[in-house]
Amino acid sequence: MRQALHDAIETLNRLETMDALSNGVLGLKELLEVDHVVFHAVNHSGDQYVSATYSAQWQEHYRAEDLTRIDPVVKASRTAIRPVNWNQLDWSSKAARGFLSDATDAGVGSQGLSVPARGPQGQFAILTVSHTIAAAAWDRRVEAMTDDLQYLTQFINGKALELYGPRDEPSLPSLSPRESDALAQLALGKSRPQAAEALGISEHTLRVYIESARLKLGAKNTIHAVARGVSLGLLAI
Amino acid sequence: MRQALHDAIETLNRLETMDALSNGVLGLKELLEVDHVVFHAVNHSGDQYVSATYSAQWQEHYRAEDLTRIDPVVKASRTAIRPVNWNQLDWSSKAARGFLSDATDAGVGSQGLSVPARGPQGQFAILTVSHTIAAAAWDRRVEAMTDDLQYLTQFINGKALELYGPRDEPSLPSLSPRESDALAQLALGKSRPQAAEALGISEHTLRVYIESARLKLGAKNTIHAVARGVSLGLLAI
DNA sequence: TTGCGCCTCCCCCGAAACGGGGAGTGAACA
DNA sequence: TGTTCACTCCCCGTTTCGGGGGAGGCGCAA
Structure with missing residues (x-):
């Protein structure tokens, strides 16, 4: 057989x-x-x-x-x-x-x-x-x-x-390590202040990464970006 | 070999x-x-x-x-x-x-x-x-x-x-179909009003499902709940 | 009969996030 | 040399979220 x-x-x-x-x-x-x-x-x-x-x-x-x-x-x-x-x-x-x-x-x-x-x-x-x-x-x-x-x-x-x-996925997006880190921290349950602290950056900086990642993923909002990041296997969580 | x-x-x-x-x-x-x-x-x-x-x-x-x-x-x-x-x-x-x-x-x-x-x-x-x-x-x-x-x-x-x-994951959570639907709509990029409309329910009702799912998943916020739902394979997206 | 889970709907209010804008430095590449 | 990318930081008004509360009906199992 x-x-x-x-x-x-x-x-x-x-x-x-x-x-x-x-x-x-x-x-x-x-x-x-x-x-x-x-x-x-x-x-x-x-x-x-x-x-x-x-x-x-x-x-x-x-x-x-x-x-x-x-x-x-x-x-x-x-x-x-x-x-x-x-x-x-x-x-x-x-x-x-x-x-x-x-x-x-x-x-x-x-x-x-x-x-x-x-x-x-x-x-x-x-x-x-x-x-x-x-x-x-x-x-x-x-x-x-x-x-x-x-x-x-x-x-x-x-x-x-x-x-x-x-x-x-005609063109799989590529996130910079920091963009990926930012979404990963949110995916792990951290609030933005906590995520910023975990990464050693300010909340303003975190927001820039979140926005940039969101645009690269073609996501409509942060939840969508995290969901796409997780399902595309782009986040190390 | x-x-x-x-x-x-x-x-x-x-x-x-x-x-x-x-x-x-x-x-x-x-x-x-x-x-x-x-x-x-x-x-x-x-x-x-x-x-x-x-x-x-x-x-x-x-x-x-x-x-x-x-x-x-x-x-x-x-x-x-x-x-x-x-x-x-x-x-x-x-x-x-x-x-x-x-x-x-x-x-x-x-x-x-x-x-x-x-x-x-x-x-x-x-x-x-x-x-x-x-x-x-x-x-x-x-x-x-x-x-x-x-x-x-x-x-x-x-x-x-x-x-x-x-x-x-000592005890894998189980979401009701509606709870799963609610998170799935958010994961697909819909805002809460859009998700509610897509499911044919009110925003208040949607919020109840989101909250309930969040508690079952042990998530700290909605982003965390969606991330866990996606990574646990619980959401049909 | 009672209790539980699922599905449905509503209110208030403070905190957080979002959407718009602005800016810089350093490194790598064409 | 100019451009691009990655990483870094800030402001403000508006919108959304989350934590607290309330309620109902239906179906199923003990």
Whole structure:
């Protein structure tokens, strides 16, 4: 399977459009021998990019109801270091059980594994495989495929970012070390007087750096500048 | 080499302390057949964690001069999707050339490859291997080792986060969807009136969500709350 | 039935931030 | 030599923020 995986990755690597990549992702269903495969990039300027083998009906329902806001899989994956086995999610709330029930009715699969991947500018994506199978059998398959899926997910995410990326941030801003320091101090919770003191400069000087950084980031205000700095990975916090 | 890599990862996986992981990282130098290996976690509450085979003198100099602020490798890796070959960095500025000169004098190695890795809460780390070799020969080695290094880096980063993580964020906050929405709108650059309008609520209501989210995040002010929300991956932006 | 969380809305006032403006020095580069 | 960038500092009026307070309805779980 590992050689087939490597071949699949080489094939994916040659693709040059998001549509082709999307089709390539859908094709992984046979290779991975699961009911469904989903690549779900949650952050792209607030938009979402989904490539899934789920039914069009379920995908439309998910989108229309904005289920990303309450999807326990997305919630858990956002803060996960390792891949998330659906078995280990908290399904205790009524909303989560309702969601799972609706999803199962829609043919999503009773078991799943979701692998998070992150990009340099705060982008976040999940590769999910799901299957209808007994929990114990699924756990064994999960143990066998986790390493390969992590590599596959990093690769697909990297490829998606490369294909999509130039539109995200045509020209990534560069902050001077002091500009970065100024925003970082604010991001760490310091007030302006405290930030100025921490950096050994006056509040007036700090303000100049904040303003300059704000303009470079194309931000509308200081909160926006800090948010962009953090999500672009420009602040050492 | 791949079987040896897999064995090394299994050994690393059994480690239970950061010191042991650090020693394990140092030991990768022989396996990878390079002059130096460095695991450099740049974000841990603003602190840095470094495990490197560089000389103690260079490490102390790097720390004392806070060279992370100007290190072109760190700068490029922060925003990189793929591993960064030092050959492809911008060494044109005097500061960058001075840095490279000092580093080379300190025995760092003339060529390097740096692999970025990210954590769910905005953590950022780099696994760097460096070697003194001709550029063309290095490029060939890079091509051969990139996939393995990406997997190795994700693994070490994940392990480091697991070992270190409980101290980072003992209890990860959970925001209600509306709280998250409120901060997300601010993070996207909207003023409070605009954010309220976008969400279809009053400014007073928005303020309640901002305050509530701020308390849950343990933030000192709104900027801090947004920064934490973004870096913790809690905001869909 | 009670308590809690989420979502919704309002008021006052002092402190802080913002938006506009002004200025300087030193180093590096064309 | 002139320009640009980074780093440094100051003023003032207006706007926004944050800390304090108040209130309601709805749904869910114990």
